[in-house]
Amino acid sequence: MTGRGEIPLVSTLKELCRMCYSCVRECPAKAIRISGGQAEVIADRCIGCGNCVRVCSRNAKVVRGSKDRVFDLLKKESSVAALVAPSFPAEFPGVSYRKVVSMIRSLGFKYVCEVAFGADLVSAQYRRLLKEEAGGKSYIGTTCPAIVFYIEKYHPDLVDHLAPIASPMIATSRAIHKIYGDDISTVFIGPCLAKKDEALRDDLAGDVDEVLTFTELREMLLSSQINPDNLEPSEFDPPHPIKGTLYPIGGGLLQASDLPEDLLSTDIVSAIGHKQFIQAIKEYETLDHNTKLLELNCCEGCISGSGLSQNLPLYARRGYVSNYARKRVSLTDKTEYKKYIDELKDINLQVKFAKDDHRLPAPSEEELREILKKKGKITPEDELNCGACGYDTCIEHAIAIHRGLAEYEMCLPYMVEQLKKVATELSESYKQLVEARQAMVQSEKLASLGRMASGIAHEINNPLTGVLTYSSLMKDELKGTEYEDDLRVIINETMRCRNIVKGLLDFARNTSVEKIAANINDVIRETVNILQKHVTYQNVKFHLDLDDSIPLIEFDVSLMRSVFNNLSENAAHAMPSGGDLFIKTSFDSSKNQVVIVFKDTGIGISEENITKIFDPFFTTKEAGKGTGLGLAVIYGIIERHNGTISVESKEGEGATFTITLPAFGKLKL
Ligand code: SF4
Ligand code: SF4
CATH class of the missing domain: 1.10.287 (Helix Hairpins)
Structure with missing residues (x-):
């Protein structure tokens, strides 16, 4: 691990999570595992981009807070400097910058300084690096800690390409320590969650004491009942910046460093936003290119950081920052600025990045197919790539399942x-x-x-x-x-x-029932042979479909013969003008029973009568033509064989009687 706090930067309040997978979809690091249907952040994999915090409409993602520690620091230490990120005009759009300074000062900060000055120092380093390396090495330039973490964890082979230059936060802190003394404490205030983890890196330990988001700053102002209307405006403490104020706008690093992207050349290329930076890194790593500097930013500029509490449109945020940048250029005393630049030119702004490989093994082709098959994706057409799971494609989701990050149920x-x-x-x-x-x-x-x-x-x-x-x-x-x-x-x-x-x-x-082991098909054949010759059946056509593989079963031959006689007789009566009687036997191995079906094409049974059909003395025949005991007797016989008999019929559509008899089992005698 690279300088992480014990408390994870981002975690999930499980009771609030509703499994929408928005956070999975937006996490560039695939640091969110779905387990038991709930999203959990894997701290080691998280790069602190804050996307999941921004997209969770349930507010189920919580960020490690720093307010209490900052209040403590302000109580204990007499010299605490607030290092304010240059995106602050996007957080306080309706408040003059001098009032913002006074509000922060009112919390107890002795100094309120601009990180944009550190950005100016960083710009000078980039200019120097590109000049020294002219025609040589290619660099990835970023002031975004989320990008640094991403490369260290997921593209460790590119770590050597990261420009070894400190971020404006670190540069400002080192400058402020040099100007105001090593014993002062510093608190960075900005729009970025990843800065909280950057400040904890082993190689940067001690540079910045605490990191607050703008959201936390607002909460502190609110709890301290600080109202800008009651405050006298005040100026930022020196050193004041010039162009570093442009850093929070996409491509700001390049413009502030006088290294603008030239669309006619690929020497200097910029990619901002999490989809673009991932693609740019992939291409940078795998394709031949002659890019000298690839500038990357995880958000669409720091004015889109998830630590901002204001939800203004992107161009409005950009407008507020540009307005302030113009104002700052005209306000900053250039002589004093040059004096500070000269005084600070020797501070160490070199940093070292280290590989922190968190890549997970990919499944083999066979393992992948197996997972897809289990998901019901047999052919490529089955892969709908609907994205509902939070992954762009069914294959990406299958890979995540293999890696233990996802579940089939997604x-x-x-x-x-x-x-x-x-x-x-x-x-x-x-x-x-x-x-x-x-x-x-x-x-x-x-x-x-x-x-x-x-x-x-x-x-x-x-x-x-x-x-x-x-x-x-x-x-x-x-x-x-x-x-x-x-x-x-x-x-x-x-x-x-x-x-x-x-x-x-x-x-x-x-x-009494006298059971013997016999073949039910033989009894059916014998019964039908006799019946066919009788005048009652002269217009009835018998169709036998008897499964010869059915096992012998134990039954009373005489009683079963009377069952088949009775069912055939009923069928013949139901077909006064003739018809077909289908008799089928089969073996249901899942239930271990023999199934006998008598299906006729007769007049059928009405819905009203079907529930009474096995009742004794129930008959639809004219008085004196039937006792109404035939089916009741059949029912009794089948029950005594531990079997079942049921009927399905609709008026005018014939009737189907289904008998089941256990293939092996004790007869109920
Ligand atoms: S965004 Fe993530 S944490 Fe929030 S409800 Fe959806 S799945 Fe849960
Ligand atoms: S902060 Fe970013 S990297 Fe971390 S879990 Fe959330 S989306 Fe993923």
């Missing part, structure tokens, strides 16, 4: 797919829940009906047996008499009653 299309899956699963679970609930209600209803039916059947069975026995005896005795036909009617009707009672007992589960 990808909007991926999340939409995941949500769709969850929604489908939920709706499937809900459907199963509803079906299970309906089955339970049906089962309970049928169980209580079964108990009642069983009781009634037992009570009726005995008298019926008596009636049948005695009427048969009487018929034999009265054979050939006028009573014989009447007795035959009594016997037939009694037999019909007995069949109903038998049906009730079947439904009430009072008949």
